[in-house]
Amino acid sequence: MPTTRTILPDDLYRIQCLAEPQISPDGRWAAVLVIVADKETDGYAYRIRLCDLETDNVVIVAGDRKKIRSLRFSTDGSILAWIESAPMEKERICVLRVDEALQIHSGAEPISSKSKYEGVVEPAIVHEVFTSERLGKTFEWYPGKQVLYIPVLHVTHSDIKVYQRPHYKSDGVGLVELVTSEIWEVQLIDDPSRSTTTCLYEHPDAIASLTVDATGKLLVFTSDSKDKEFFAQEIYALDLKSRTGTLVLEAQGPISALAFAPDGRQIAWIGHRGPRWNDITQALWLTDVHTRDTRCTTQAFDRPVAPYGLGDVRPLQAPSQLSFGGGNALLFLASDHGVSSLYRLAEAGGEPQRILSDEHPAVSYFSVSASGDVLFTGGTPTRPDALYHWREGKEKLLFDPNSTLFDEIQVREPHKFTFDARDHLPIEAWLMLPVGNRAHQEASYPLVLVIHGGPHNAYGYGFQMEFQTLCAAGFAVLYVNPRGSQTYGQSFASAVIGDWGGEDAQDLLQALDMVSANDFVDADRIGVTGYSYGGFMTNWLIGHSNRFRAAAAGGCVANLVSFHGTSDIGPVFGYDEHGTHVWDDPARLWQRSPIAFAKNVDTPLLLYHAETDDRCPIGQSEEFYTALATLNKNVTFVRYSQGSHLFLTQGRPSFRVDRMNRLIGWFSKTLNECSFGGA
Structure with missing residues (x-):
């Protein structure tokens, strides 16, 4: 075995991330996206790995x-299609005949955990069949034929923008433009280099996702709604013969996944149906396309039908996913106690059953063949995602792109513990130490408490590079799922409503008390950090306690009054979380704002923020920094010139690496006696 070393922030450039695995309907072929941070371009390099499973x-x-996005096999499995895009260029649909690609490169290496990238497909056999300025998120194949249905978006740009509704900007998008859509049909003729295109339908809003029934008669799609508030979407059915669209389900919240049932009458979808969208657990619904009858199939499940706790290295956010596979059973991702896994719901309903083993606690994507074979990606706290094949209860590793790197570096396993909060609510937490075994520790370590965002997010069992690099630098790392976190049911997630900085803060402090009472933690050298709501809580804690020697808050909330009017979700999210609008009870919002307690802050604070963050606008950090700087407090403010609220995982790689190095440097300086790169 080679000599191992500690993990470094720069290792982000070597970690290969997997996304969007696809298995062909006949179960013969597998494809997956491989994404790597590219240091030269300060962006990301995308590859498709295509495998013959026989x-x-x-x-x-x-x-x-x-x-590259939206890998899709044709229904006969013979063609793989995807969307390619580049800055300042049109987006395009590309296709590749699978047998042609693998026949030409029949000498390609067998798949294994040590595979190197060889056998690159020649550009000449990749064909462009459709281009547009902007395509929808995905596209679909017509059943049994080589025909594609593609949503095309048309954006009206103007230097003078006029808005008449509350939702006028969106994080990662910016100011909302006027968008209309079309659905195009693309027929491939003999060879993929030839195709014919027809515009089937025009729609007055943005089309997000679509699916086609097994008979090819109906196409169902989700659409944004200009007439509804904040991320509300509707479901429409398009008769492919008459080319007429009909509203099936009115908007009440965001819809994150959509699939046609084999019977051709029902559609399954994941989303919210209620007045609150941010704290209500996402559920799985069935809607009859003809009668519009809708029922929740996971009402008794009380867990989010979405992946949580997947870690921080993947530059694509894994969405909610569902599929009918191997009959009428529904497969979908759901999260329970921090574990994201694949569940199966029988046609008759009942309790969803988890089908994957405990070896896969952080499943991020999956795809199902017609016979029920599953291709999925999953990781652990000590290893980023690998690709697996599941068949009849047996799991097989197909591809671990990071095995060589992780043979070279040391990583730490978290130790989970559970405790009862002051009101006896069970709380889960994890502790990571700079050494692998607490029984062999030789010193007391400084500790950093890390707080997740949301507050309705959750830590889980995905690979967290931030935690690993802090551990490598000599810090113990404590992370907690306090009340408000997802994956524990609706009442737990809602327990923080109207009480930010109350019992949620006590949950965190109680976990900290438990670990800091041990000899291996130096109670005099404790830091705290968090992002988004975690940034809010960091600011709140140092305004109410002097136990922290240092703090770092990223993408934070400091003033709930101004957040209400400047965040892209401020009016609806602020009301849902705090029970009031700013014009009704500003005092209530101010009393829960960290900036109201700025005079109490004596802890050195590092603030960092992306300048194009519309979820928690940079003005939040500006306000808190200005207050602390005017009060002559020890505060440093770092501004990143680009990036949405998700810049920690999806932003420029150099910013992501800089942020990790900056955290390590900040806590090394302020907590003392810590040097980066220790054993």
Whole structure:
């Protein structure tokens, strides 16, 4: 075995991330996106890894520094299609005949955990069949034929923008433009280089996702609604013969996944149906396309039908997913006590059953063949995602792209513990130490408490590079799922409503009390950090306690009054969380704002923020920094010139690496006696 070393922030450039695995309907082929941070361009390089599951031959389709998304096999499995995009260029649909790619490269290496990228597909056999300025999120194949249905978006740009509704900007998008849509049909003729295109339908709003029934008669799609508030979406059915669209389900909240049932009458979808969208657990619904009857199939499940706790290295956010596979059973991702896994719901309903083993506590994506075979990606706290094949209860590792790197570096396993809060609510937490075994520790370590965002997010069992690099630098790391976190049911998630900085803060402090009472933690050298709501809580804690020697708050909330009017979700989220609008009871919001307690802060604070964050606008950090600087407090403010609220995982790689190095440097300086790069 080679000599191991500690993990470094720069290792982000070597970690290969997997996304959007796809298994062909006949179960013969597998494809997955491989994404790597590119230091030269300060962006991301995309590849498609295509595998013959019978022969284990593998070929690679290089993205040539273009972004790739929405891998889709044709219903006969013969063609793989995807969307390519690049800055300042049109988006395009590309297709590849699978047998042609693998036949040409029949000498490609067998798939294994030690595979190297060889057998790159020649550009000449990748064909462009459709281009547009902007395509929808995904597209679909017509059942049994080589025909594609593609949503096309048309954006009206103007230097003078006029708005007449509350939702006028969106994080990661910016100011909302006027968008209309079309659905195009693309028929491939003999060879993929030839195609015919027809516009089937025009729609007055943005089309997000679509699905086609097994008979090819109906196409169902989700649409944003200009007439509704904040991320509300509707479901429409398009008759492909008459080309007429009909509203099936009125908007009440965001819809994150959509699939046609084999009977051709029902559609399954994941989303919210209620007055609150941010704290209500996402559920799985069935709607009859013809009668519009809708019922929740997971009402008794009381867990979010979405993946949580997947870690911080993947530059794509894994969405909610569902699929009908191997009959009428529904497969979907759900999260329970921090574990994200694959569940199966029988046609008759009942309790969803988890089908994957405990070896996969952080499943991020999956795809199902017609016979029920599953291709999925999953990780652990000590290893980023690998690719697996599940068949009849047996799991097989297909591809671990990071095995070589993780043979070289040391990582730490978290130790989970559970305790009862002051009101006897059970709380889960995890502790990571700079050494692998607490019984062999030789010193007391400084500790950093890390707080997740949301507050309705959750830590889980995905690979957290931030935690690992802090551990490598000599810090113990404590992370907690306090009340308000997802994956524990609706009442637990709602327990923070109207009480930010109350019992949620006590949950965190109680966990800290428990670990700091041990000899291996130096209670005099404790830091705190968090992002988004975690940034709010960091600011709140140092305004109410002097036990922290140092703090770092990223993408924070400091003033709930101004957040109400400047965040893209401020009016609806602020009301849902705090029970009031700013014009009704500003005092209530001010009393829960960290900036109201700025005079009490004596803890050195590092603030960092992306300048194009519309979820928690940079003005939040500006206000808190200005207050502390005017009061002559020890405060440093770092501004990143680009990036949405998700810049920690999806932003420029150099910013992500800088942020990790900056946290390590800040806590090393302020907590003393810690040097980066220790054993």
